Every structure is written in structure tokens, then in C-alpha cells.
Amino acid sequence: MSVVGYINVSLELWGCVLSFIVAVCLFVGDRSRGALNRLFLRLLVCNAVILLCDAAAWLFKGRLDPVSWWGVRISNFLVFALGYVLLAIFTHYLTVYLGQHTRVSPVPLRLIRGMAVVSMALVVVSQFCDLFYRIDDQNVYHRQGWFWLSQVGGIFGMCVNAGLLVRYREAIERQESAALWSYILLPVLAMCVQIFVYGVALLNLAVTISILVIFLFLQVEQARRTKERELELTQMRISVMLSQIQPHFLYNALTTIKGLCATDPPQAEKAVDSFSLFLRGNMNSLTARRPIPFSQELTHCRNYLELEQLRFGERVKAVYDLPVTDFSVPTLTLQPIVENAVRHGITKRREGGTVWIATEETEGGWRITVTDDGVGFDPEKKPEDGCGHAGIENVRMRLENQCGGGLDVESVPGRGTTVKIDIPREGKPCEHDCVGRGRRAHRP
Structure with missing residues (x-):
């Protein structure tokens, strides 16, 4: 050679x-x-x-x-x-x-x-x-x-x-x-x-x-x-946690508890327990880097709804249909969606309304459905405050990054809103994405 x-x-x-x-x-x-x-x-x-x-x-x-x-x-x-x-x-x-x-x-x-x-x-x-x-x-x-x-x-x-x-x-x-x-x-x-x-x-x-x-x-x-990206997700976790502990919510919850201390002390004691558990759940979300059991997220959501029911009485109703709960979700996945349903949905109506929380097992994993019969909104229209649907987008981003999950919103003004959260099984990333295009929300 x-x-x-x-x-x-x-x-x-x-x-x-x-x-x-x-x-x-x-x-x-x-x-x-x-x-x-x-x-x-x-x-x-x-x-x-x-x-x-x-x-x-x-x-x-x-x-x-x-x-x-x-x-x-x-x-x-x-x-x-x-x-x-x-x-x-x-x-x-x-x-x-x-x-x-x-x-x-x-x-x-x-x-x-x-x-x-x-x-x-x-x-x-x-x-x-x-x-x-x-x-x-x-x-x-x-x-x-x-x-x-x-x-x-x-x-x-x-x-x-x-x-x-x-x-x-x-x-x-x-x-x-x-x-x-x-x-x-x-x-x-x-x-x-x-x-x-x-x-x-x-x-x-x-x-x-x-x-x-x-x-x-x-x-x-x-x-x-x-x-x-990891730094951005960390900052987002802090932002999400802080957004959950809003001054007006703290003020309203404490005012409600103060009133109960004079009229119904046992109920006030129960409210204090719910309030402390709710705050602890938000604090834990700051350090949670991996998905948590759905049952833990559900408990956090129940504590929030109990506080809102104490404040609004019969105007806030909750119905649960949970045949499956043995799976994990990113922290603060369910509670922000339920809070949106209460604050921007059913409490905007004089007579109030109901929030339905349901779970089901699908071929690719699990689905959580949160439905309300509130005032609804147009998914294509930017809110008047100019901030966009920040809570929904935060949840969607954390779902995609932490477990490959997806989130879909269906809402019609005057009819209510349905949010579907898909959690894939391990090794089967969910390809479901994007906000719904104003399709009519259905009831479970």
C-alpha cells in the first residue's frame, strides 16, 4: 500500500x-x-x-x-x-x-x-x-x-x-x-x-x-x-406557589374564620384546619420536583373547596366521581384548575354553581376532568386584564415537562367550562395538546 x-x-x-x-x-x-x-x-x-x-x-x-x-x-x-x-x-x-x-x-x-x-x-x-x-x-x-x-x-x-x-x-x-x-x-x-x-x-x-x-x-x-429550562421551571414553581397564596384569598379566608369564631366555634376550628393544610400544600409545592400521588393533590383541592364553601355557602357545590386515584400528577395540577372554575366560573353567577371532578382510566393512562356550569369564556379571546390564561398555561407546561401529559380546555360563554387533563403511563408520552376551540362543554 x-x-x-x-x-x-x-x-x-x-x-x-x-x-x-x-x-x-x-x-x-x-x-x-x-x-x-x-x-x-x-x-x-x-x-x-x-x-x-x-x-x-x-x-x-x-x-x-x-x-x-x-x-x-x-x-x-x-x-x-x-x-x-x-x-x-x-x-x-x-x-x-x-x-x-x-x-x-x-x-x-x-x-x-x-x-x-x-x-x-x-x-x-x-x-x-x-x-x-x-x-x-x-x-x-x-x-x-x-x-x-x-x-x-x-x-x-x-x-x-x-x-x-x-x-x-x-x-x-x-x-x-x-x-x-x-x-x-x-x-x-x-x-x-x-x-x-x-x-x-x-x-x-x-x-x-x-x-x-x-x-x-x-x-x-x-x-x-x-x-x-430547568431554571425557568424552578422559577415557575415559585411563581405558581406564590400565585396560590394571594392576599385577597388570605384576607377572605381569615375574615370567614373570624366570623365563625363568634357564630360557630366548632366550624371555625374545622376551617382553621383546612386553612393550615391548604397553606402547607402550597408550601410543599415549592420543593416538589417530581409528580405526587393524585390522592395528595386531591386532598389539597378539597381543603381549598372547603374554605370557599365556608365563604360562599350553597353557591359553591362540589361533586366527585373518582373511580381511579392510584396514579401520580405534577404538584398543583388539579387545584389551580378548580380554583379557576370557582373564581372565574361559578361565583361569577349570582346563583353560583357546581364543580364536577372526575377521573377515569384510559388506554394510554389516566384522565382528570374538571367541569363547571359557570359563566364560561372564549378560549380564543384574551382576558380583559391582558394577562392571558396564565394559570392554565402554567399547568399545561408543567404537565408537558414533568410527565409528558396534556391539557385541553372546552368552554362556551354562558354554558361553562370543561378541562381535561391527560396523564400518560410511564414511557408513553401524551401527544395531546392545545386549547380547545370553543366546543360545547359536556357534563359528567
Whole structure:
């Protein structure tokens, strides 16, 4: 083997080792979860296999034993075929990455997949008619006249990816864009050089460098954003807790208890117990980082309703239908929804109303339904105070982040509101999302 051959083998083996190291870091670091990281993991593995096969092709080159004879043919076939697979994986990765920031058309990915299938078919044909390359009687690889066509597919794919980056350039930051562009510009430059210069495996080296650049810039950036997200969730927990202990609620509850001390001391004592348990539940929510038993959340909700019933009397009624309670929910999932039903629903009516709380087991997990016959609202209309439906959105975000759950709101002005909370079983994230579009609320 020539000096150039030894240089190629050394570079490709080192690139293979680096790709596997990064892949192991992703897997061991528990960052292989999620569509984006799984695609990046496939990108690394596919690139490592291509590098290993190309190194094997150089090592087996010129040897006539049966293992080398088959080794050269299989290795070269895989290098060509997997190159198109690698391009399709990167396009999928790019589409998903951009999709985190904006809505991305699926057409480019379909084009690349179609191109990859056609190109791989041509590689198969080349094994019989020497379209792209041939292997002579000395077991040596030679380019053929149509070799340039094998590069056209790759260049076309890179142009499509470049179009994606140009089309959605406003959706990503400059640093992210530079890292993604490196995967396009470096391999395209290497492919153009390899069309005219044969000997050094520039394309494989360029692809490996580009993948490492993406890992260093984008994957590390993603870890930073994950930490920021955790901080945001912590601040949200504090915000949620503080929002539950509102001054007007404390004032009203204490005023009610004060009145009961003079008229009904036993009832006042019971109210003090409910009030203290309610405050303790809110304080516990500050430190709760994992879902809690639904029964615990239900107790917190009952304490809140007891205090409101002491204040409003018969105007606030509660009906429970709880055939299943043996599951967990993020803390402060039920109580804020029930509080919304009381404060913004039934107490806005002179005659008051009823809150229904029901649970059921579904095929994918459990569902909690909170229904009221209050004044209702238009889910599409922003509240007059300009704050939006902050309580609902906080609950929805914590459901999505802590257990993969979902929340759906159905409300009609004058009819009432129904909120459905879906809690998936472990390992089955809920794909249910978005606020309802004003469908009529039903009664349990």
C-alpha cells in the first residue's frame, strides 16, 4: 500500500474512533433521548461505519485472497451506498432542528430520500456494469466515466440543505447557522475536489470534521438551554406557589374564620384546619420536583373547596366521581384548575354553581376532568386584564415537562367550562395538546 493509502487509513480510523467516542458520550450521558439526539446518534454511527469501510477498502486493495476479494467489493459498495444514507439522515436532522424553531416544509426531506433511493439503486447497478467504478483482476478500485454522476446526487442534496438554511435563516441564531453550514460547505468542497483529484479521502475527512463541529456548537448549546429550562421551571414553581397564596384569598379566608369564631366555634376550628393544610400544600409545592400521588393533590383541592364553601355557602357545590386515584400528577395540577372554575366560573353567577371532578382510566393512562356550569369564556379571546390564561398555561407546561401529559380546555360563554387533563403511563408520552376551540362543554 502506498504512502497516501497509509495516510488515508490513519485519518479514517481516527475519524471512526472520534465518531464512536462522541456517540458513546451521547448515549452514556443520557442525551440519546429525543428525536434530535437520536438522529445525531445515527449520523455518528453511519459516519463511523463509512470511515471503517473505506479504511478496509484501502487495506484489502491489491490482495487476491478470498477475504480481500470480497472485502474490497463490500467495502466500496457500503461507502457509496451509506454516503447517501448519511445525507438523508442529516437532512432529517436539519429538518427536525429547524422545526424546533419554526414550521418546516417536509418537501425537501422527501426529495433527499427520493434522491438517496435512486442513487443507491445506481450503486447496485454499478456492481454489474461498472457505472461508477470497477475492480480489476488485481483487486484494485478504478473510477469509471460516470463516476461524476455519483457525486451529483450528493451535491444536489447539499444544495437542498443549503436552501433550507437560507429559507429558515431567521429562525436560528448566527452560531447555529455557522455550524450547520459547515456540514454543507466542507463536504461540497471536498466532493468538487475529488471529482478531479483521486487519492486522498477528502470527503470523509470533511464530513467527520463537520459532524464534530455540529456536536461542539449545537449539542453543547442544547445542554446550556436545558439548564436554562430547568431554571425557568424552578422559577415557575415559585411563581405558581406564590400565585396560590394571594392576599385577597388570605384576607377572605381569615375574615370567614373570624366570623365563625363568634357564630360557630366548632366550624371555625374545622376551617382553621383546612386553612393550615391548604397553606402547607402550597408550601410543599415549592420543593416538589417530581409528580405526587393524585390522592395528595386531591386532598389539597378539597381543603381549598372547603374554605370557599365556608365563604360562599350553597353557591359553591362540589361533586366527585373518582373511580381511579392510584396514579401520580405534577404538584398543583388539579387545584389551580378548580380554583379557576370557582373564581372565574361559578361565583361569577349570582346563583353560583357546581364543580364536577372526575377521573377515569384510559388506554394510554389516566384522565382528570374538571367541569363547571359557570359563566364560561372564549378560549380564543384574551382576558380583559391582558394577562392571558396564565394559570392554565402554567399547568399545561408543567404537565408537558414533568410527565409528558396534556391539557385541553372546552368552554362556551354562558354554558361553562370543561378541562381535561391527560396523564400518560410511564414511557408513553401524551401527544395531546392545545386549547380547545370553543366546543360545547359536556357534563359528567
